Each structure stands twice: as C-alpha cells, then as structure tokens.
Amino acid sequence: MHTLRIDHLVLTVASIPATCEFYSRVLGMEVVTFGEGRTALSFGNQKINLHQVGREFEPKANRPTAGSADLCLIVDPGNGDIMAHLAAHQIAVEAGPVVRTGAIGPIRSVYVRDPDHNLIELSEYIR
Incomplete structure (x- = not known):
C-alpha cells in the first residue's frame, strides 16, 4: 500500500457554528453540508x-x-x-512568525488558536 494524501480529518468542537464562523471568516474555508x-x-x-462534542459520528x-x-x-x-490579515480580523497570535520545516521544505509559520483553542499553524513555503 502507498499513501497518497490526506482527504479529510475530523475536529471535535464545542460549537459547530462558532467553528464555521472562524474558519470561513479568517481562513476563507467554505462551510458545506453533506450526508444527513x-x-x-x-x-x-x-x-x-x-463533530459536536457529545454528538460525534x-x-x-x-x-x-x-x-x-x-x-x-x-x-x-x-x-x-x-x-496583517490576522490583525485585520482581530486574531491574537500565539507565536511567530518563525521558520519551521514543512512536508516539502522550509516554511514561515504563525500560530493562532481557534474557538476551541486548537493550535492552528498558518504557514507559507519560503521560496
């Protein structure tokens, strides 16, 4: 077997609406409904x-x-x-910018927390 990529992952969250608001407003992700x-x-x-805490799939x-x-x-x-983007959205920076090692090379990273206090590393590859 050979692993190709990550398709999806699951976050267990206290509030699906608060999580959707953060990830769509700050990170530009699209909120989608699927299945039931x-x-x-x-x-x-x-x-x-x-997954909502206590109501996991x-x-x-x-x-x-x-x-x-x-x-x-x-x-x-x-x-x-x-x-500048984080400041415009009034998002506190936990750490950074700092240089780290990504999957395919060096990255510049800034760390923030989402509504559940998950650590979210926002990175761009250094060219």
Whole structure:
C-alpha cells in the first residue's frame, strides 16, 4: 500500500457554528453540508469534518476532545501578509512568525488558536 494524501480529518468542537464562523471568516474555508446534515469546512481538495462534542459520528476517535488538535495549514495571504490579515480580523497570535520545516521544505509559520483553542499553524513555503 502507498499513501497518497490526506482527504479529510475530523475536529471535535464545542460549537459547530462558532467553528464555521472562524474558519470561513479568517481562513476563507467554505462551510458545506453533506450526508444527513453533517457539516464540514472545505478548502482545496481537502475538508475538515466537524463533530459536536457529545454528538460525534460513529466510528469516532477513542477520546474525542475539543481543543486537542494541532494543525498546520499552508495559506496564501493574498496581497498582504499573514500578520496583517490576522490583525485585520482581530486574531491574537500565539507565536511567530518563525521558520519551521514543512512536508516539502522550509516554511514561515504563525500560530493562532481557534474557538476551541486548537493550535492552528498558518504557514507559507519560503521560496
């Protein structure tokens, strides 16, 4: 077997509406409904499925917990930079910008927290 890519991942969240608002407003993800009324955040060829704490879809993680994720997202800040974008959306920066190592090379990263306090690393590859 050969793994090709990540298709989706699941975040367990305290509030699906608050999570959707943050990820759509700040990160430009599209809120989509699928299946029998389930909610996901779509971007590129990937998505993040959302599970409400206490109402997780089966099968689920062994110990689903809101706020336990640490994700790195490659972003395109558009005409500005990541710091200016976050400031414009009044998002506190946890750390950064700092240089890290991404899957295919060096990245410049800024760390923020989502509504559940998941650590979200917003990165761009250094060219």
